[in-house]
Amino acid sequence: MSELQSWLERLERLHPTEIELGLTRVAAVARELGVEKPAPRVISVAGTNGKGSCVATLEALLLAGNRRTGAYSSPHLLRFNERVRIDGREATDTELVEAFEQVEAARGDTSLTYFEFTTLAALWLFQRAGVDVALLEVGLGGRLDAVNLVDADLAVITSVAVDHEAWLGSDREVIGREKAGILRPGSPFVCADPEPPLSVVSAGASMGAEGYFLGSEYHLDDDCFRFGEREIRIPADIALPRLSIAAALAALLVLDAMPAVADEEVTGILAGLQLPGRCQRLRWRGRELLLDVGHNPAAAAYLARWLAEHPVAGQTRALVAAMADKDLVGLFAPLAQVVDAWCPSLLPGNDRAAGCEALLAGLEAAGVPSARVSADCPAVAAAMDRLVADTGSDDRLLVFGSFFTVAEVLQHVRDDIDGES
Structure with a gap:
């Protein structure tokens, strides 16, 4: 063990x-570590969906402008190192261990959660590296999340939807109030939600935080982003959600931090954007895979639209494994008309994962005909082997439902490729 x-x-x-x-x-x-302001400029990103895509866009554009950049995101898929990047490079094991040792020495008798401890380690690494801009993705909610210990120079709220109800509440107004907790008096913020909850709007107004809202201060018409007189084309076939990309563009324009390149070059940078597990396309054993970490109804609705906009000649078959505390009916319903065959699967060893009975009941309640569902619920790795064998060259195999599901599939594919080589 390392x-x-x-x-x-x-x-x-x-x-x-x-x-x-x-x-x-x-x-x-x-305070003990001295990392309350880990960089001259800090951008914090909250939201139900699209946070990672927004951070990835910000990171790519800042690096293109030669800004030293630290990016902190969660969760990871295959390696913890994915969570902490400096100038586009994942932190090494040695760097992370050194940071953990620093946090351990500073905390004394203070008990910290896993996320709190690792957040402090990331801040320490950013400060030591002397990054110009720190990009901090909120883990859960906003107001009480560990990332919010840092006063951001600009905040981004990508979207507000129902998820993590046990912690954040069950309606968008309450959840919006939690997300708006990352706003700061006198500092600007960008909101990418097309219908922002009143709680977000009023929170900004009450503290004098200037808000930049989609459809008001900036616009996204088809593939054209507009901010004042600035127009930037977003590639039509990009896998990441356009709303998150537009929010990142608006944020950098507000901070006057866009790279000093032509708009056509910005479009080229955007065209190269990809993020593992976000409408990620792979070829494995001669078959097309589409991996997405979507795990709530809003994410499923986005995924359904993406599938409809990118049809295949054959069928779309879905492998889904999800957590038991999720809205399974809401997760499955948006995809009921665009998925031809379903294979609900299990995550052995994951105590949070939904069992076979819950998955089958969710699919039935979502209106998926039983004839389209494999009812035996194999483990994810076994389901992958079966589905690839049954999938034709014109078909598409969709994997979604949770970060755990996508991580399991990525690891299975990697192990298989390593075995072949």
């Missing part, structure tokens, strides 16, 4: 609960 893996397993046992929202403990350790 030293990094030993640390990560220790962090999982360090705090009595996986999640404990609140800033008191983590902010106290941040």
Whole structure:
């Protein structure tokens, strides 16, 4: 076992609960570490969906403008190192272990959750590297998330939808209030939600935070982004959600941090954007795979639109494994008309994962005919092998439902390729 893996397993046992929202403990350790402002400029990104895509867009454009950039995102798919990037490079095991040692020395008797501990480690690495801009993706909610210990120079809210109800509430107004917790008095913010909750609008107004809203201060018409007199084309076939890309463009224009290149070059940078697990296309064993980490109804609706806009000659077959606490009916219903065959699958060893009975009941309630559903619910790896064998060259195999599901498939594909080589 590597030293990094030993640390990560220790962090999982360090705090009595996986999640404990609140800033008191983590902010106290941040002060001890001196990482309350890890970079001259900080952009915090919250939202139900699209946060990672927004951060990836910001990162690519800032690097194109030769800005030293730190990016912190979560969760990871295959390696923890994915969460912390400096100038586009994942932090090494050695760097992360050194950062963990610094946090451990600073925390004393203060108990920290896994996410709090790793957030502080990322901030320490950014500060030590001397990055110009730190991009911080909120883990859960906003107001009480560990990332919010840092006062952002600009905040982005990508979307507000119902998810994580046990922690954030069950309606968009309450959830919007939590997301708006990352706003700061006098600092600007960008909101990409086409119908922002009143709680977000009023939060900005009450503290004098200037808001830039989609359809008002900036616009996205088909593939054209407009901000004042500036127009930038977003490639039509891009896999990442255009709303998140537009929010990133608006954020950099507000901060006067866009790279000093022609708009055509910006379009070229956007064309090269890709993010693992976000409408990610792969070829494996001669078959087309589409991997997406979508795990709530809003994400499923986006995925359904993407599938309809990118048809295949054959069928679309879906492998889905999801967490038991998710709205399974809402997750499946948007895709009921665009998926031809379903293979609900299991994640062995994951105590949070939905079982076979729950998955089948969710598909039935979502209106998926039983004739389209494989009812035996194999484990994800076994389901992949079966589906690829049954999938024709003109078909598409969709994998979605959670980060865990996509991670399991990516690892299975990697192991298979390594075995062949």
